[in-house]
Amino acid sequence: MRFLLTHFRAFSTGIATSPSSQISYFARLGQIENARKVFDGLSEKTVVSWNSIIAGYFQNNQPCEARFLFDKMPQRNIVSWNGLISGYVKNGMITEARRAFDKMPERNVISWTAMIRGYVQEGMMEEAEALFWKMPERNVVSWTVLLGGLIQEGRIDEARRLYDAMPVKDVVVRTNMIGGYCKEGRLSEAREIFDEMPHRNVVSWTAMITGYAQNNRVDVARKLFEVMPEKNEVSWTAMLMGYMQSRRMEEALDIFEAMPVKSDAACNAMILGFGLNGQVAKARMIFDTMSEKDDVTWSTMIKVYERKGFELEALDLFALMQKKRVRPNFPSMISILSVSSSLASLDHGRQVHAQLVRSQFDLDLYVASVLITMYVKCGYLVKAKQVFDGFTPKDIVMWNSIITGYAQHGLAEEALQVFHDMFSSGFMPDDVTFIGVLTACSYSGNVDEGLKIFELMRSKYNVExxxxxxxxxxxxxxxxxxxxxxxxxxxxxxxxxxxxxxxxxxxxxxxxxxxxxxxxxxxxxxxxxxxxxxxxxxxxxxxxxxxxxxxxxxxxxxxxxxxxxxxPGCSWIEVEKRVHMFTMGDSSGHPEHVMIMKMLEKLAGLLTEAGYCPDGSFVLHDVDEEEKMNNLRYHSEKLAVAYGLLRVPKEMPIRIMKNLRVCGDCHSAIKLISKITGREIILRDANRFHCFKGGLCSCKDYW
DNA sequence: TCAACTCAGC
Missing domain, CATH: 1.25.40.10 (Tetratricopeptide repeat domain)
Known part of the structure; x- marks a missing residue:
């Protein structure tokens, strides 16, 4: 029924009248199933309808089905063969395209041009040029395709010589040349061609505008934009991006509001532009006004939150996205991993890890490094090492991630061991490696080893x-x-x-x-x-x-x-996938405030019994002694520890994060708390990890 | 009616 309706609509709007154009129409919309239904329903299938459905499958990235139908065709004409070549080219299958080109019974200028286009697209300029000069006849399109290849390679002066040699120039090739000069920042040469054009279309105007906009001449771009006879979505977006790149956000917003059609791309650009510019609320406003949000929109907003330090909002939005049945895409997962790292939110990190495995993104080298960093920052070194060991071949970033990880946990021996493994695996350490290794020595008090390595870094490894x-x-x-x-x-x-x-x-x-x-x-x-x-x-x-x-x-x-x-000093803890954040002196905003205060009272008593003596020298302010003691008791890390004792199951370590360095008094107190309660407490502060157990800290009080 | 080329951002 639904199909019949859309079918009817397509038919009645007069967009598609013949069966073949209906097929193309649906294929262009990405509705290849509907295209196929039209095709299958035809009592008499002409070569043209076969060609249309095959092109449709290629366009919708289904080259296998396209090829299958091509082989089944009762008759083929030159258009079928040309369609096969361009279809393979669209899908990046250059070898198959060439095979079809060699096999086809006769070729015309379109066959040759499609093949050259394929080589250009794959960056195989030698083959493209050879084929071009071998062509029996050329037209303006063939010249343009080769010219586009030269421009793409940055060979602008060669492109100009080819341009000058062309027997006939049309508006497309002139526009191409304008775009090429603009890309190289050679605006006056671009403008010269633009001014001499006998005819211009929207694309030529937009190419020129883009050139100015992206070369810091956004005001000139705006002048052209005002006088161009006709604007389309691309011209509006180009102007918008021009203001955005010049960080002129007010004017960007004006353009955005004046746009007759606000494409998703423009909205996404605005969200990113405002967001990264620090105007996160404005970004969210645009996000909220969009009626149809796709995965790119969601991941863009999530990325803004992540980059600007709104970690909790990023997590909320990621959850909401999935509730709205939008499947997490790659960028959103990377953002959430990064958020998980910042918050040391192991639960979220693990969830995304599982999602990455399911979509097989975890096989990516870059992802492996991000995962390692996430597990390191969550204080889960065993898992970090497991990801590291399970991934081959490794790259320098992965080696550096794990070395830095061990270093931040004060595990100098492990860091140095991996450093030596790295060297024996044939990797040359780089400057980042040495920051990790030196940090490891520093955090573990390995002074002589550190000094030796610093010396070797320059003399042996040639790292400045x-x-x-x-x-x-x-x-x-x-x-x-x-x-x-x-x-x-x-x-x-x-x-x-x-x-x-x-x-x-x-x-x-x-x-x-x-x-x-x-x-x-x-x-x-x-x-x-x-x-x-x-x-x-x-x-x-x-x-x-x-x-x-x-x-x-x-x-x-x-x-x-x-x-x-x-x-402000602030600490947080994750309990059952929710992040609880505490700032100094106060947990009154927390729903379990009363319980937390009671736990703190209890701890204070136990600590006094155990002989703990608060050290007021860690408080900066010029306040009296009693108030000093109060400030210490309610440092954010202590609030988080109290909450962890209340809510984290006994057999699990309590993982706390702090945005600054841990306070010295809290350090002593938490050591004692780990002894009194028999709990393991892992604290990640701005510098490193402290693992408290049985009254001792992994940093051996050297921090 | 089906096959080759130019502008933006993904």
Whole structure:
């Protein structure tokens, strides 16, 4: 019934009158089944209707069925053979196309051109050119196809010589040449051809507009856009993208609103444009106004949330997408894996992993690396290693992912072992590898090994030291208390020290209470990154610990003047696929607030009994002692631990994440909590993992 | 009526 209705509609609108054009009509819409029904219903099948249905199958990416029907045809004409060639070309089957070309009984200019087009599409320009010069006769289309190939290869001057040699030029080839020049940024040459054109169509105007729009001349593009006699969807979209790439979002929005037909592509572009520009709410508004959303729309919005740090919203939307029966596509799954990494949400990560396996995307090298990183960030190293081991052949990114993973968990031996495995598998370590290895040495206190590797990196592996490597070594020396050596290294660096290097020194100075050097490092940092709250906090912390309250006040005033805001500490935990987030001092927004507070009370009692003494020096603020103690008790990581104790089954480890470094007092407290409760607690902070068990931490208090 | 070419973004 439904078929009859659509059939009738196609018929009555006058779009398709003959059986063959009905077949083509349905095929163009992607409704190949309906096309087939028309074909099967024909009492008398002509060559033309056979040709139409075969072309339809090729167009709908079903070359096997197309070939099957071609073999079954009672009669073939030259159009059938040409259709076979172009059908194979459309499906990227160049060998089969050539076989048909060689086998066909007679050829015309279209057969030759279709074959050349196939070679051009596959980037086989030598074959394309050879065939072109062998053609018995050429027309303007054949010339254009070859010209397009040269342009595609960036051989613009050769393309121009071919263009000049053409006996006849039409509007298409002129437009092609315009597009070629525009792609190379040679706008004046493009414009010259445009101005000399005897006739122009919408496509020529749009090509010229695109050229200006994508070469930072969006205002010129707009002028042409205003005067062009007729606009289509492509011209509107080109103009839109021009503003978008120039980050002129208001004008982009104006164009978008004025567009008579808002294609999905334009909407998706707006969502991405606004979203990545930081206007996430506006992006969501466009998303919400779209009546029909396809998988690209959903994944675009999810990607925006992911990139802009709206992890929870990304997860919600991913769930909603599936509820609306839109199958997750590849980009959405990659986004969610990335979200899972940021949130250390093992449940979501695992779910996506399963979906990737089902759609066989997990065989992809890039996916393997993303999966490894996800499992590493979720603190599930065994699984990360399992994915790593199960994938061959490996690439450098995979090796680096697993090495960095071990490093972040402070497992230096494992990291170094993989590093050596990598070398014996014939891979040359690169700069990223060494960041991982040096980090491993640093986090595990392997100072001598680290220094040796840093030396070998340059002398043996020929990898030039970047600031990130220096930062690792400064960290390595600094953690071990060799702060002056670290400072010496900075002074003798081959590149200029950046914020990461100074930050590493500052961290070490804080740990080892080297106040004079700390002040030097902090002031460097304030200079390099005036918007970053980190150094202000550290410096303020430092002054506070010495009771220099005037300096603290001065610093605060400075922060306010530059409108630097402290990044609030926040921790979260995943329970039954829901992420629960806590900020410092408060869980009142949480539905189980009362239970959490009770658990904290209970913990406080147990901790006191166990001899725990809060260390107020970890609180920055100039507040009285009692309030200091309260602030400590309600640090976000403690709230998350309390919730984990309430909700995570006994036999499972409690996995907590924190956006900043774990606070020293919380570190001591959680060690004790792991002992008192007999629970394993895995905490991922901004720097690394801490695995608390039986009163000890995997970092061996070296962090 | 079926077969070859140009503009945007996926």
């Amino acid at each position: 030291a970047k600031t990130a490597h220096y930062a690792c070594v400064v960290d390595l020396l600094g953690r071990a208390g060799r702060v002056n050596e670290a400072m010496n290294l900075i002074e003798n660096m081959s590149v200029e020290a950046d914020a990461i290097v100074w930050g590493a020194l500052l961290g070490a100075c804080r740990t080892h209470k080297k106040f004079d050097l700390a002040e030097v490092a902090a002031k460097k940092l304030l200079h390099l990154e005036p918007e970053n709250a980190g150094p202000y906090i550290l410096l303020s912390n430092l002054y506070a610990s010495q009771g220099r309250w005037d300096d603290v006040a001065e610093l605060r005033k400075n922060m306010k003047a530059r409108s630097v805001n402290k990044f």
